[in-house]
Amino acid sequence: MLAKRIIPCLDVRDGKVVKGVNFEGIKEVGDPVECAYEYNLQGADEIVFYDITASHENRGVILDVVRETAKKVFVPLTVGGGIKSVDDMRNTLRAGADKVSVNSQAVQNPQLIKEGADIFGCQCICVGVDAKKVGDNKWTVYINGGRVDMKIDLIDWVKKCEQLGAGEICLNSIDTDGVRGGFDLPMLKAVCSAVKIPVIASGGAGKLSDFAEAFLETDCSAALAASLFHFKELTVQQVKDDCRSKGIIVR
Amino acid sequence: MIAIIDYGAGNIFSVKNALDYLGFENKLTDKKGDLEKADALILPGVGAFPWAMNMLKLSGLTDVIKEQAQFKPFLGICLGMQLLFEKSYEFEECKGLGLIGGYVDKINEPELVIPHMGWNKLVYNHGCPLFNGLGDEEYVYFVHSYKAFCDNKNLYAYCEYGSKVPAVVSDGKYVFGCQFHPEKSGKTGLAILENFVKMTGEVK
Numbered sequence: 001m002l003a004k005r006i007i008p009c010l011d012v013r014d015g016k017v018v019k020g021v022n023f024e025g026i027k028e029v030g031d032p033v034e035c036a037y038e039y040n041l042q043g044a045d046e047i048v049f050y051d052i053t054a055s056h057e058n059r060g061v062i063l064d065v066v067r068e069t070a071k072k073v074f075v076p077l078t079v080g081g082g083i084k085s086v087d088d089m090r091n092t093l094r095a096g097a098d099k100v101s102v103n104s105q106a107v108q109n110p111q112l113i114k115e116g117a118d119i120f121g122c123q124c125i126c127v128g129v130d131a132k133k134v135g136d137n138k139w140t141v142y143i144n145g146g147r148v149d150m151k152i153d154l155i156d157w158v159k160k161c162e163q164l165g166a167g168e169i170c171l172n173s174i175d176t177d178g179v180r181g182g183f184d185l186p187m188l189k190a191v192c193s194a195v196k197i198p199v200i201a202s203g204g205a206g207k208l209s210d211f212a213e214a215f216l217e218t219d220c221s222a223a224l225a226a227s228l229f230h231f232k233e234l235t236v237q238q239v240k241d242d243c244r245s246k247g248i249i250v251r
Numbered sequence: 252m253i254a255i256i257d258y259g260a261g262n263i264f265s266v267k268n269a270l271d272y273l274g275f276e277n278k279l280t281d282k283k284g285d286l287e288k289a290d291a292l293i294l295p296g297v298g299a300f301p302w303a304m305n306m307l308k309l310s311g312l313t314d315v316i317k318e319q320a321q322f323k324p325f326l327g328i329c330l331g332m333q334l335l336f337e338k339s340y341e342f343e344e345c346k347g348l349g350l351i352g353g354y355v356d357k358i359n360e361p362e363l364v365i366p367h368m369g370w371n372k373l374v375y376n377h378g379c380p381l382f383n384g385l386g387d388e389e390y391v392y393f394v395h396s397y398k399a400f401c402d403n404k405n406l407y408a409y410c411e412y413g414s415k416v417p418a419v420v421s422d423g424k425y426v427f428g429c430q431f432h433p434e435k436s437g438k439t440g441l442a443i444l445e446n447f448v449k450m451t452g453e454v455k
Contacts, residue, residue, distance in 0.1 A: 001411055003370040003390055040437070045370055071268050076392060076435050096264055098394075098435060121298060123366050123394040167366060198364050221369060251370040251390040 003251045004215050004243065005045035005222035006236050007200065008229040010035055012081075013053045015061045017230065030230070033068045039229065040073045042236035045251055047073060048101070048170075048224060051081030052145070059088070063095040070096025080128055080170075084109075089116050093124065101170060103128035104143035107150055107157070110164055117165025126200075127166040129158060131187065132174040139187055146174045154187070155194045162195045169195060170224065172202040180206025183214040183223065192219040200224050211239045212246045253277040253448060254289035258303070258310040263295045266328065269434040269441060275448050283315045290451040291323055292316070296330030300341040300355060300397070303330055313348065320350050324450040325426045332420065332428030333399060341397050350426045353401030360413035366396045371410040371431075373418055379407045381419060381427060381446045389439045391418065391431040398430065 010017045010032050017030045036047050047069070051062040059082060066079055079092045080101030089100045100120075106113050106127055116125045130146045131139040131154045139154035158169055171191050173184030183201045192199050198221035201214045205225035214223050228234050240250045255266050257279045270277040278285060286292060294316070296303050307313050319325070327335045336347045339355035347355070358365055370390040375382060393410070399417040407427075408419040420428045427447065433440035 001371070002364075002367070003372075005369055043437075070265060072272060074265075074269055074272070074435060074441060075437055076394075076432075094264070096268070098265070122396075123297075123368060167368065196364055197366075198368055221364065 001249050002221070003045070003249050005200075006043075006211065006239050006243075006250065007046045007048055007222050007224040008035075008039045008044050008236060009048040009050055009202070009224050009226040010230075011050045011052050011226055012062055012065060013051075015065060018052065032065045033072075035230070036069045036073050036077075039236060040075060043240060043251065044075060044236045045222070046076045046078065048078045048080065049097075050101070051079065053081075059091075063091060066092065066095040066097050078126055080126070084112070086112075086115050086119060089120060089124070093120060099124050099126050099167070101126040101128045103130065106161070107141060107143050107152065110160060113161060113164040113166050117167070122165050122167035125166050126168040126170055127158075127161045128170045128172065129154065129161075130172045130174055133187070137186065137190060139190075142174060146177075155190060158191050158195050162197050166197060168198045168200065168221075170200040170202055173204060176204030177202075178227070179204060180228075182206060182210040185214065185217050188214065188218040188220050198222065208234060208238060208242050212243045212248055215243060215248045216246065252285075252289050253291050253293060253451075254285050255279045255293045255295060256286070256312065256316070257281045258312060259306045265432075265434045266293060266295045269444055270448070273441060273445055273448070281310050281312065283312065286312065286315050286319055289319075289323070291448060292319060292325045294325070294327045294331035294334065296328065296334065298330055300330065300333060300339040300347070301343060301345040303334060304345055304347065307334070317348060317350065320426050321424075323425060324447060325350075326447050327426075327428040328434070329395060329430060329432055332430050333397060335420070335426060335428045336399055336401065339397065351401060351405050351420055351422050351428070353399055353405065353420075355397050355399055358396060358398050358412070358416070363413050366394055367398075367412045367416060368394045370436075371412060371416075371418075373408045373410060375408050376403070377407045379419060379421060379427075380450055381443050382408070383446045384442055385439065391429075391433065391436040391439055391443075393418075393431045395430060399428075
């Protein structure tokens, strides 16, 4: 049986790990390579680097971080933020990433998903989706770090991502992100039943039992969190022990 | 020296990083002479089967690979493992290296998430030097949509994903294949790579 994955996410800005609340109020917390190594020791199943300054001038910084991390962390690495072309994907993968995560750029140019999947394989392409509730069982997709509502229906969008060749969806709820009240279960359920590719739950983990709850209540394949792990409130191992005690298969 | 065969396939650096970390001399190479000189060979690979076979052919290395695999430890990883078989049906029927009997075809599990992506538990089928020092509950990292179909005698370990998915295969002599990525499978994967290198007898 496939184990459920626990994924610490490192939001990196100018080469330092940071974590904001609802995408605002950013605070620095440390060296990304050291953080990744620490998570690796705790048993992280995968590590995500999210380059929040992204796009332009800082691209090289994150690639250096990935290069250094890949020399001593032997679990899959995913890199997101500012990836807007097949060349960006290639450079990121060559620096040592196993997967790239595309978000805003994919919404604005969906063919990017297909081009990436055709060249590097579906398994390399994770589509990050930021969404917010607009009504009962209805959500719309946002871009630019949750700032711009694209008025695109979430379910239509994730189905399209799958069809274009996405290997995975990392689903971030803007409503629950940073609030620490648990993952957005209704949104997760809706997306998991709409696609066959793995779905990563993101945004909202605030306590130990939130992870097991997401795995017990929805079909998500993995759960991602940033601040909980950064501020050392929980270790990856504690989360796994809790899941295991509830009958969830983890590594 | 361990030769990591560089025929243009993706993510070969992670295999190199892992060998560097373990302190084993290694070289990314597409030179016939390096393959002949090496103590062991690793064939990595991410991508599609027909494309990879074509790249191998263009590199002019298929014959030397087939020859060297008869007498020195040889490890195929992920697509590199699938290339060891006689043929594949990925996109079209395509001949492989034919070092192990069997073929490669799509994982046909309509109820399950495909690709088979994530950490799955090894179930040992036959003893194998690659498993030295491993425990009963070892998870390794898989990412693939196609799997091998081979005789039980070549199946050294598998994992459960709907049905049995071959995880470690061997010809019983020098040729080994891992469907998972040992270079991305944490401590367990590093131990498997170390066991492989130790088969050369060159390493204390």
